[in-house]
Amino acid sequence: MFNRLKGFLIGKPLKSEEIHGQKFGVISGLPTLASDAISSVAYAGEEILWVLVPIIGLLSYKYMFYVSVAIIILLALLVFSYRQTIDSYPNGGGAYIVAKDNLGTIPGLAAGGALIIDYILTVAVSASAGTAAITSAISSLLPHKVTITIILILIMAVGNLRGISESAKIFSIPTYLFIFSVLFLIIYGIIKVKIFGYTPQNFQTTLKASGDITAMLMLRAFAGGCTALTGVEAVSNGIPNFAKPAQKNAKTVLFLLSALVAIIFGGMAYLITLYNAVPNLQKTVISQVAFQVFGNGFMFYLIQFATTLILIMAVNTSFSDMPLLLSVIAKDGYAPRQFTKRGDRLSYSNGIILLSASASLLTIIFQGETHYLLPLYAVGVFISFTLSQVGMVVRWVKIRESGWFHKACINGLGAVMTFITVIIIGYTKFIHGAWIVCLIIPITVAGMLKIKKHYNETANQLSMENVDFPKCDAEKARHFIVPIAGLNKSVIKTINYARCLSNDIVAFHVSFDEGETEKLKEKWEAYKIDVPLVIRESPYRNIEEPLMEYIHSVEHPSDKDDVVTVVMPQFVVKKWWGNILHNQTALFLKNVLLQDDKVTIITVPYGI
């Protein structure tokens, strides 16, 4: 049943060797990796205006342009920086690897942890924003927005469990739809004003200003706009996902992606200036501009529809990158090993499940409200940007290959600029929620270090050093105990099996009821079972205490190789509901017995 449902949802298992067929080219990689970065354009320009308009009124449009230029310059810097990273780390140059390689474990884990947190936030924020777009259109769905958001997340999870390439195919259409329709909006919008001389309705010619232009104001606007740059790191993290030549393809995608972000973000900023849209809570700035450019027609709704879709698709970037990052961290021993395993369809299923579960939880906690989640967002990304750039600088200084100084300068500039951005974002958003992230990152790092310590201890304890191979001493494993509740065929099967392996067997019965015990003794004699029957009382109606007591009475505490073997029958019920009809005493008993290193357990199945 479960297997068939699973097969239906995520498809037939793929062979390990089919893995190369599952990789990105440029055309399929761009939409999958770009949706996060490009979708942020849907709110980044608006975020800048929200800061500026209430303070400096009409001057906002002028200064918005300056701020946008600054952000695009920062983007260009990031592109140059990350091209160098892609060149240096052909196997994937995520912030985690670069920082760990060059700065050490803790900065690496900080970068990795920050990114993982941000991926989870991306899923929650983008899915909530996508739902908000749906519920704005169909207001009757508003009470169900948390449910809708979680359904969206689950659809994305299933898509990604099916495998990378297939998701790329599904997800490329909406990304391209958004890119082309927004580009068309920008070009047509500019032509309409500049060539046809159109004057937008409600064109703002006066807006009250309540304050002065200050450096702090510009910094806050800049911090708001920087959300446009989240998602750029996706490409360098994802190099192993690219088809060969992976580095070349990755650089092409990075270039295309950044160019698109720059054109769309810059173009939208310019368009907003031309149309003087004022942000409000009812309509997004993009929708206001689109309404002015296209009127209440097909193209207007297409833009709205494409915006909704790209926000949902942004979720997909996290689903393709976060499990990959987690698998890298897990391979290094800083996260549970399960995250390194590929599922039936070669995707990192456990990472995908973790991501969808945590994002769903965040959605429930924050009731699917985007504005509660946004202040937590972007801090993590820029922390990882900074650590990664600093790591690259240290790398160039260390290896001193030709042109190292030039390269170090590029990464250094990137590091300084992204660090300034971290300070700006952290400072301006701290009380609104950035503090949560600042708290969770160190906790995550501490947890990762603890996991690594556990794995190291385990590895040491299991290591083959000083291992001895004592010749087998059958005497050491001689004590066989068969705990029984009564006498039936499954007990006989168990005892017969035990007799094949040992001559020193006792059957062990815990008595709850004298009458029952008497009956058992009589039966035991009647069937002439040639195994001694040991009976113990249990006033508190439990089996484990008298059994453990008996085990300790027969084992040799001083002899470290001495072993007591407990042989237990286990019912194997064919009907799925059958298990609840049988006491799970055996299962419980096994868990208790296993706590003792010297007790080995033999399970003899009996099908019923």
Place this chain on the structure above:
Amino acid sequence: MFNRLKGFLIGKPLKSEEIHGQKFGVISGLPTLASDAISSVAYAGEEILWVLVPIIGLLSYKYMFYVSVAIIILLALLVFSYRQTIDSYPNGGGAYIVAKDNLGTIPGLAAGGALIIDYILTVAVSASAGTAAITSAISSLLPHKVTITIILILIMAVGNLRGISESAKIFSIPTYLFIFSVLFLIIYGIIKVKIFGYTPQNFQTTLKASGDITAMLMLRAFAGGCTALTGVEAVSNGIPNFAKPAQKNAKTVLFLLSALVAIIFGGMAYLITLYNAVPNLQKTVISQVAFQVFGNGFMFYLIQFATTLILIMAVNTSFSDMPLLLSVIAKDGYAPRQFTKRGDRLSYSNGIILLSASASLLTIIFQGETHYLLPLYAVGVFISFTLSQVGMVVRWVKIRESGWFHKACINGLGAVMTFITVIIIGYTKFIHGAWIVCLIIPITVAGMLKIKKHYNETANQLSMENVDFPKCDAEKARHFIVPIAGLNKSVIKTINYARCLSNDIVAFHVSFDEGETEKLKEKWEAYKIDVPLVIRESPYRNIEEPLMEYIHSVEHPSDKDDVVTVVMPQFVVKKWWGNILHNQTALFLKNVLLQDDKVTIITVPYGI
């Protein structure tokens, strides 16, 4: 941790022999068993008025009195009937046992199933009504009513897990408080009007009538009032819970209980007639009368408080009776055997847990709204009344002891009257929810029969008939397979243990990665491990398929005694969070292997 919390909540384990100290006398039995029956007075009178007042106006008070007299006569009949049941069934004469004994299995299960469903409903209804009383007083708690109801249910569950006698002690105070304060209300209320000549404010002298007095109307009023009789059956079900002389104590409690119900129900009906209270959604009829009698003072609030408490205490009747009934049914094999087990404090813990879980679920589904649950209520009780009375009639006809005809007439009259009540309740409440109960009872019966069938089949399969004791043939258990993922100390411990038991051992490795496999081979040789290493490929990255294939290749399919033994290391992690850091592959593999009857599993623990 878990054990300490458990110890704190439910107390230290009790010895099995302490069971006799845990039983009811009359003084402790009455409040525990009576709260359900007596608490229904809190709404039964009102239910009658709700039917009558909108149709026949002021005449309602006259006819309410007639209906109440009819219900009290039915109660008296039930008392005589049940006294005979208690005499005939000293070990507990619940409807289940009486019906099963005399009418056969299916009527017995129908009665038992109906009662179990009604017990669950009692818990949900009474806890919700108790919460409603709290939230009426403190309206700020209203949004949390589901949470409060569930907390109340859990408190009752913990109290009952602690043990029967202790719960009786805790719960007797509120029951007696309700009894005495309501008796005082009735007596003082009658004196105030009849002797002091008080005329209540808002005394109704005219009430619009919209229809005629019809037989159907009287039946509906009767059906509503019959909720007053739910809970009477508790005594005869609970005979084994009484201290010796159990039958005498039980009959005394039954008599006292019924007398109290008759006096309080009848007295309240008379009082309502004197004060002409009109039911409304804001104030209960009892609270209206109490306000008139005592004014806005201490006694008024005491009545309100006692009403709240008795409703909560009614929950307790179900908690003491339902697990007992379920244990009886389970002992007969019609319910999972776990329900026959007594917990640490000698209460039937699993039944208590099932009851609190299902009632909490009902509370969540019906959002703690009493009026959605009420129509489902009472049908089950009267079905079980009827089946039990019919059973008694059949019994008297069969055994024909002296006076049998007289006794059969009493039970026969009871049967006819309760059957008529079933028809009335079922007919008048069918579309409002009684249909759900009419649907669930047959489903429950079918499930119980299926469980019995499974237990019978299992018992047949396990029975010692035709069992043979083949002399042990060590050759039959010769194949030992040790599946390994790599080479470490726990693998060595496992192999060493296996060598003590068999000479025919292979280590079995499934290769996911050629490099890793090569390394393993080299290590295997380097350490000179004298056990052959079998390696298989697994294109789909799973272990179970190649392993099962290998097992089938070594076992002798024709030889039914042939056994393959799989020896597996298992990590036993000391830290509670450690388990999530290790692949649970071994656990999963065991479950797959156990499906094969011929595979025995040895688990060798390794503490890390």
